[in-house]
Amino acid sequence: MQLIDTHCHIHDLEFFDGESANSTYDQASEQLEALLLIGTSLEDSKRAVEFAHLHPEKCWASVGIHPHEASKLSEAEITEHVAGIAQLASDEKVKAIGECGFDFYYNDRSEVLTKQTQLFKGQLEVAQQHDLPLSFHVREAFDDFWSVFDEFTGIRGVLHSFTDRPKHLEKALERGLYIGINGIATFTSHDWQRELFKTIPIESIVVETDTPFLTPHPFRGTINKPENVIYITNFLAELRGEDVTYITKCTTKNARSLFGLS
Numbered sequence: 001m002q003l004i005d006t007h008c009h010i011h012d013l014e015f016f017d018g019e020s021a022n023s024t025y026d027q028a029s030e031q032l033e034a035l036l037l038i039g040t041s042l043e044d045s046k047r048a049v050e051f052a053h054l055h056p057e058k059c060w061a062s063v064g065i066h067p068h069e070a071s072k073l074s075e076a077e078i079t080e081h082v083a084g085i086a087q088l089a090s091d092e093k094v095k096a097i098g099e100c101g102f103d104f105y106y107n108d109r110s111e112v113l114t115k116q117t118q119l120f121k122g123q124l125e126v127a128q129q130h131d132l133p134l135s136f137h138v139r140e141a142f143d144d145f146w147s148v149f150d151e152f153t154g155i156r157g158v159l160h161s162f163t164d165r166p167k168h169l170e171k172a173l174e175r176g177l178y179i180g181i182n183g184i185a186t187f188t189s190h191d192w193q194r195e196l197f198k199t200i201p202i203e204s205i206v207v208e209t210d211t212p213f214l215t216p217h218p219f220r221g222t223i224n225k226p227e228n229v230i231y232i233t234n235f236l237a238e239l240r241g242e243d244v245t246y247i248t249k250c251t252t253k254n255a256r257s258l259f260g261l262s
Contacts, residue, residue, distance in 0.1 A: 002033035003233060003248055004255040005226040007099075007135060007160050007180055007208035011037050011051035012044060015212045015223070021051065024211075028226035029058045033252060034261050035226050038099050038135055038160075040066040042081045045088055052093040060261065062096035062135050063088040064123055067103040070115035078115060082122035089130040095259040097127040098135030099160055102148075105139045117148060124152045133157045133258050136177075142168045149175070158206055158258060161214070163193055173204055178258055180208045183216030183224065186235045198240050202250045206258065207232050 010016055010024045028035060037052055037059060039045025045063035052059040063085050073081060088094060100123040102116050127134050134157035138145045142164060149155060158178040162169070172179060185197045207229050209216075215224040216231045233251065237244035255261060 001245075001249050001252055002031065003207060003229050004034045004036070004252050004261065005032055005209050005211070005229045006036050006158065006206045006255050006259070007038050007182070008035055008211040008226045009038060009040070009213075010035070010211055010226065011047045012040075012212075013047065022055075024225060025051075025055050025059065029055070031227045031230065032058065034058050034060060034255070036095065036135075036255075036259060037061045039063045039085075040099060041069050042084045045085060049088055049091050049093055056093070059093070060095045060259065061091070061093050062098050063091075063094050064096075064098035064100045064135065065119055066099055066137060067101055067112075067116045067119065068106065070119045071107060071112050073115065073119075075115065075118060078119050078122065082119065082126065085123060086126045086129065089126055089132060094132070095261065096133045096135055096157070097123050097130075098157070099137040100124075100134060101137040102141030102145050103137060103139040104141045109141070109144075113144065117144070120148055121151075124148070124155060127157075128152060128154060135160050135180075137161070138164075142171075146171060156258065160208065161210060163188070163196075166196060169196060169200065173201070177204075178206050178254060179204050180206055181232065181236065182208045182210050183214040183228065183232055185239070186217040186232060187220060194239060197236065202242070202247065203254065205236075205247075205251055206255045207236075207251050
């Protein structure tokens with residue numbers, strides 16, 4: 001059994017041109033079972049779908065609009081872009097919606113809350129309409145996130161790049177969400193975060209790279225690659241005192257189940 005990278009951006013033209021994206025995929029596909037390409041804007045989501053069609057054996061797409069995009073758009077444009085995501089969601093290569101959610105790390109909450117809420121609710125509605133899971137991005141915003149999340153029923157998904165406190169892990173698990181673990185686990189300086197990664201139930205974990213970001217140890221300082229999910233898995237095995245084959249089997253099963261991958 002091979003691993004699945006549940007969150008990467010190798011289709012993103014800001015970091016990969018056509019040739020480097022294809023070579024990155026080719027290298028990863030030799031070692032991984034599947035890759036989920038995550039959209040962060042309407043145009044980026046279109047590219048994710050196109051790239052998945054070019055590499056149909058192991059590539060799938062998640063289409064969505066990152067909360068950072070909200071400040072760039074008018075309310076009318078948010079409505080239009082969410083409608084565009086809804087159209088993409090019908091494509092056979094689309095397995096999820098997102099990444100979407102809230103992020104107040106770089107933006108003042110009072111200035112962006114209204115637009116980020118509109119954007120997030122719109123994508124939750126698309127996920128409901130198409131019966132798709134979501135990839136959630138939440139940074140310094142969990143109180144607002146849970147408030148909106150709980151307005152909707154039947155929502156399933158993963159908290160991408162989860163590094164928050166145990167109380168929010170507990171809330172996520174109560175709601176049946178998966179937890180995305182990436183390279184941060186290998187280089188965090190916080191003992192409480194390492195303890196957190198040790199205690200997450202294995203049936204709730206999926207692994208991810210967030211390529212080209214968050215490169216794991218021992219490759220810090222280089223561009224991340226999807227196959228580095230192997231090093232994240234190896235680290236988790238050592239941290240948790242569990243067999244790497246067991247973690248591979250469980251996280252791959254979780255990813256297949258969440259995203260409907262065959």
